[in-house]
Amino acid sequence: MNTETKQHIKNDLAQFVQKIGSQLGASKRMREVSNGTISNILAGKWDNIADAMWLSIQKQVKNSEWMHNDTSLSKFMDFFYTDIMLYSEVRCVISPSDTGKTHSAKRHVSNNTNAFLISCDECMTKRDFLEAILIAMGESSAGKTTRKMLNSIIDHLLRVETPELIFDEFDKVKDEIFLFLISFYNRTEDKAAIIIQGTPYLKQRIEDGVKKGKKGFVEVFTRINSRFVEPPQNKPAELMEIARLNGVADEEELIRITNDSDGSIRRIKSSTKVYLRRPKKLAA
Structure with missing residues (x-):
């Protein structure tokens, strides 16, 4: 990494520290970056700082x-993703929308080379689904049949250390895509972690599928350990802190934004941005 790039990072870091209010506070907000490292970078003492840290x-x-x-x-999910990854388990996570599942998954994947996040949607065909996994893995789907794509995914999972597939918003996929979970499990049992996550509708779909005897749903249910993982929900004080961290200083506004959020981090974000756009004389 050249000196010019490091200087840009230093400048961005200085702005980050200024926004948080202190170097110690900034280090607590960052992952695996000590207060001492921040001090050295801001002071221009770069000799012992590895490129990976930069x-x-x-x-x-x-x-x-x-x-x-x-x-x-997020604290629960940080532990959960790592635990499932290390022990190659298969689980289903259920939590209301906008509570931070996706952000937690992205953070986990960014820190674990062989963890792959796949964002699902209702338009996905079976081929779309497999292509999304291959893209996340850095593999090509060019010229491959659906069967060959599935085999490429399995081969990749069996080749790397502690692999993990995280399927976000899995409640949106078609029934036929659920069946891939059976193939993944059967061919990578005890070798790869698989997590599907979504809103309470995902739980309802699986339970209804089991009751109605839909093809593959009993098998899917048994492979997720016949239970659903429901993380603790975020506390109002934690949501308020997010708004405060992003620039809302007025206590009455913090209370209003938190109360209006109905537990949704997306609504916290939206309300905070509206507050910050107001003229200062109105925002006070």
């Missing part, structure tokens, strides 16, 4: 207009 800091402070804060759900 890159980590760059990712965490660049585009830091919106900042996240640890919540009850």
Whole structure:
């Protein structure tokens, strides 16, 4: 990494520290970046700082207009993703929308080379689904049949250390895509972690599928350990801290934004941005 790039990262880091209010506070908001490392970078003492650290800091402070804060759900999910990954388990996570599942998954994947996040949607065909996995893995789907794509995914999972597939918003996919979970499990049992996550509708779909005897749903249910993981929900004080961290200083506004959010981090974000756009004389 050249000196010019490091200087840009230093400048971004300085702005980040200024926004948080202190170097110690900034280090607590970042992952695996000590207060001492921040001090050395800002002081120009770069000799003993590895490129990997520079890159980590760059990712965490660049585009830091919106900042996240640890919540009850994110703390649980940080532990959960790692635990499932290390022990090659298969699980289903259920939590209301906008509670931070996706952000937690992205953070986990960014820190674990062989963890792959696949964002699902209702338009996905079977081929779309497999292509999305291959793209996340850095593999090509060009010229491959559906069967060959499936085999490429399995081969990749069996080749790397502690692989993990995280399927976000899995409640949106078609029934036929559920059946891939059976193939993944059967061919990578005890070798790869698989997590599907979504809103309570995902739980309802699986339970209804089991009751109605839909093809594959009993098998899917048994492979997720015949249970659903429901993380603790975020506390109002944690949501309020997110708004405070992103620039809302007025206590009455913090209370209003938190109360109006109905537990949704997306609504916290939207209300915070509206507050920050107001003329200062109205925002007071």
